[in-house]
Amino acid sequence: MAESKKEQAPNNGAGTRRRGDVLENAILQAAWDELETTGYNRLTMEAVAVRAQTNKTAVYRRWPNKAQLIIAALIKFAPKPSLEAADMGDLRTDVLTFLQGIFKPLQAIGAETIHGLMSEYPGKEHPMSKPLPPRSEDALFAAMKAIVGNAEKRGELQPDRLPERVISLPVDLLRYEMLTTHGSVSEDIVVQIVDELFLPLVKAVAQAE
Amino acid sequence: MAESKKEQAPNNGAGTRRRGDVLENAILQAAWDELETTGYNRLTMEAVAVRAQTNKTAVYRRWPNKAQLIIAALIKFAPKPSLEAADMGDLRTDVLTFLQGIFKPLQAIGAETIHGLMSEYPGKEHPMSKPLPPRSEDALFAAMKAIVGNAEKRGELQPDRLPERVISLPVDLLRYEMLTTHGSVSEDIVVQIVDELFLPLVKAVAQAE
DNA sequence: AGAGTACGGTACGTACCGTACCTTATATGA
DNA sequence: TCATATAAGGTACGGTACGTACCGTACTCT
Numbered sequence: 001m002a003e004s005k006k007e008q009a010p011n012n013g014a015g016t017r018r019r020g021d022v023l024e025n026a027i028l029q030a031a032w033d034e035l036e037t038t039g040y041n042r043l044t045m046e047a048v049a050v051r052a053q054t055n056k057t058a059v060y061r062r063w064p065n066k067a068q069l070i071i072a073a074l075i076k077f078a079p080k081p082s083l084e085a086a087d088m089g090d091l092r093t094d095v096l097t098f099l100q101g102i103f104k105p106l107q108a109i110g111a112e113t114i115h116g117l118m119s120e121y122p123g124k125e126h127p128m129s130k131p132l133p134p135r136s137e138d139a140l141f142a143a144m145k146a147i148v149g150n151a152e153k154r155g156e157l158q159p160d161r162l163p164e165r166v167i168s169l170p171v172d173l174l175r176y177e178m179l180t181t182h183g184s185v186s187e188d189i190v191v192q193i194v195d196e197l198f199l200p201l202v203k204a205v206a207q208a209e
Numbered sequence: 210m211a212e213s214k215k216e217q218a219p220n221n222g223a224g225t226r227r228r229g230d231v232l233e234n235a236i237l238q239a240a241w242d243e244l245e246t247t248g249y250n251r252l253t254m255e256a257v258a259v260r261a262q263t264n265k266t267a268v269y270r271r272w273p274n275k276a277q278l279i280i281a282a283l284i285k286f287a288p289k290p291s292l293e294a295a296d297m298g299d300l301r302t303d304v305l306t307f308l309q310g311i312f313k314p315l316q317a318i319g320a321e322t323i324h325g326l327m328s329e330y331p332g333k334e335h336p337m338s339k340p341l342p343p344r345s346e347d348a349l350f351a352a353m354k355a356i357v358g359n360a361e362k363r364g365e366l367q368p369d370r371l372p373e374r375v376i377s378l379p380v381d382l383l384r385y386e387m388l389t390t391h392g393s394v395s396e397d398i399v400v401q402i403v404d405e406l407f408l409p410l411v412k413a414v415a416q417a418e
Numbered sequence: 419a420g421a422g423t424a425c426g427g428t429a430c431g432t433a434c435c436g437t438a439c440c441t442t443a444t445a446t447g448a
Numbered sequence: 449t450c451a452t453a454t455a456a457g458g459t460a461c462g463g464t465a466c467g468t469a470c471c472g473t474a475c476t477c478t
Contacts, residue, residue: 017425017474041328044465055427060467112328118388119250119324163405173378176385179327196372197410204413226443226456253434264458269436425474433466443456448449 018054027052027059031073040070040116067120070113079105083139085146091156092199094147099170099190102140106178107185114179135164140171161206170198227263236261236268240282249279249325276329279322288314292348294355300365301408303356308379308399311349315387316394323388344373349380370415379407 018026030052034043045066049056063069081102086094135141144167152159170193177185227235239261243252254275258265272278290311295303344350353376361368379402386394 019424019475023425045467046465054425056467057427057469058425061424065467115324115328119321119328163401165401165405169382169406172382172385175389176381179388180384192372192374196374197378200413201406201410204409228444228455232456254436255434263456265436266438266458267456270455274436419478421477423474423476426472428470430469431467433464435464436462438461439459441457441459443454445454446452448451 023052023054023058024062025076027054027062027069028073028076031069032077035070035073035113040110040113043070045069065120067117070117074109074113079108081105081140083143085143085150087147087150089154091147091151091202092194094150095144095170095194095198096190098143098147099174099194100187102171103174103185103187103190106175111179111182135168138168138171141168144168144171157202157206162202163205166198166201166205169201170194173197232261232263232267233271234285236263236271236278237282237285240278241286244279244282244322249319249322252279254278274329276326279326283318283322288317290314290349292352294352294359296356296359298363300356300360300411301403303359304353304379304403304407305399307352307356308383308403309396311380312383312394312396312399315384320388320391344377347377347380350377353377353380366411366415371411372414375407375410375414378410379403382406 027048031043031048034048034051038047043066045056045059048069049059052059059069063072086097088094088097141164148157148162148167151157173193174190177189236257240252240257243257243260247256252275254265254268257278258268261268268278272281295306297303297306350373357366357371357376360366382402383399386398
């Protein structure tokens with residue numbers, strides 16, 4: 001009798017109403033799925049709610065807008081590059097493997113999403129969780145510094161000769177290419193960046209004899 | 210009597226209804242003004258129409274969406290960099306003056322607008338008038354090639370030694386910085402790019418003895 | 419058991435989009 | 449000079465998405 005109100009429990013027969021982390025994860029998962037199938041621009045809060053089998057209210061209770069929601073979804077579900085600096089014996093190999101390792105993760109997020117986020121994001125008055133952090137806090141930059149540090153320890157480079165701009169050059173250019181190339185970026189861009197730009201530069205500035 | 214319908218001619222007393230290029234320019238001017246005061250995201254077609262003292266219909270008759278309208282406004286009103294390669298006697302001066310010349314125009318457009326355009330722009334199936342053209346058609350790249358060519362003629366560089374990536378490096382990095390730096394980019398980034406990256410690279414690869 | 423919390427669900431007001439429709443001014447040329 | 453086509457002015461609409469309010473109801477916790 002009292003059960004008649006349930007009208008065929010809408011989910012599985014077990015505990016019906018999700019809460020807290022369970023619901024939060026379901027929403028983030030839905031946002032990530034929606035992002036992959038629909039793309040950032042056409043993604044709507046309502047579609048995310050529907051896919052998560054909940055409603056907009058539950059979404060807005062947690063994230064105030066689309067940008068914040070998607071950032072949270074990226075943090076949780078986007079493929080993360082390995083940030084441990086490979087240490088294989090020479091600088092070229094280390095940088096190449098590192099860049100190749102971040103290539104696919106960057107590509108998985110996609111230019112449309114980045115542009116959308118950076119376009120919509122408040123920026124001012126919002127010093128938290130930006131899509132692209134300043135260089136000093138950038139994990140990819142830190143990884144490159146570690147790689148260069150290893151090469152210095154091995155004696156490949158004279159210490160402290162490389163300006164920050166040189167160290168960040170490969171990651172910056174890779175990101176630039178991802179942002180501005182509609183369609184897919186060929187993976188050999190990584191090799192070009194290393195062999196035509198980074199290594200000649202290193203050689204000119206700081207290579208030990 | 211028949212004049213009573215005019216209700217105090219809303220514009221100047223002279224020819225009332227604008228057409229063709231006059232109206233088109235008024236709309237583009239309004240779009241440009243609106244872009245500068247409101248910003249790309251919050252700019253609406255209706256606001257442009259109101260500022261141009263016309264209505265949405267007249268706008269949509271000419272441009273199918275916001276992105277196209279803004280691109281047209283940029284082409285007409287955005288400050289254009291000088292594309293003639295300076296030829297002052299040495300490569301460093303030429304590249305510096307060139308980069309400094311494109312600095313302000315790039316900054317005038319602004320990251321928000323570029324991100325918005327690149328986010329909304331169809332891209333696929335639309336091979337026309339992209340915000341960022343491919344390198345081969347990029348006017349800034351062509352200018353850099355001319356500058357390098359001048360240096361080769363002077364004997365500063367050995368001819369045909371510089372890969373395209375080296376030539377486009379300064380412009381690419383400058384654009385990257387403009388796109389990813391919220392707030393204002395300091396102008397000495399230009400000097401850094403030239404002195405820490407481009408010139409050492411040129412020296413390493415192609416400088417004549 | 420009771421009380422607070424947070425989800426489910428709906429409905430609403432707002433904003434903007436893009437289009438349809440009609441009226442009216444202007445350019446053109448027969 | 450008048451007729452006609454064109455394009456402007458202007459309004460109104462359907463549609464979509466946003467973000468919020470409200471309320472009933474399940475769940476949690478003590």
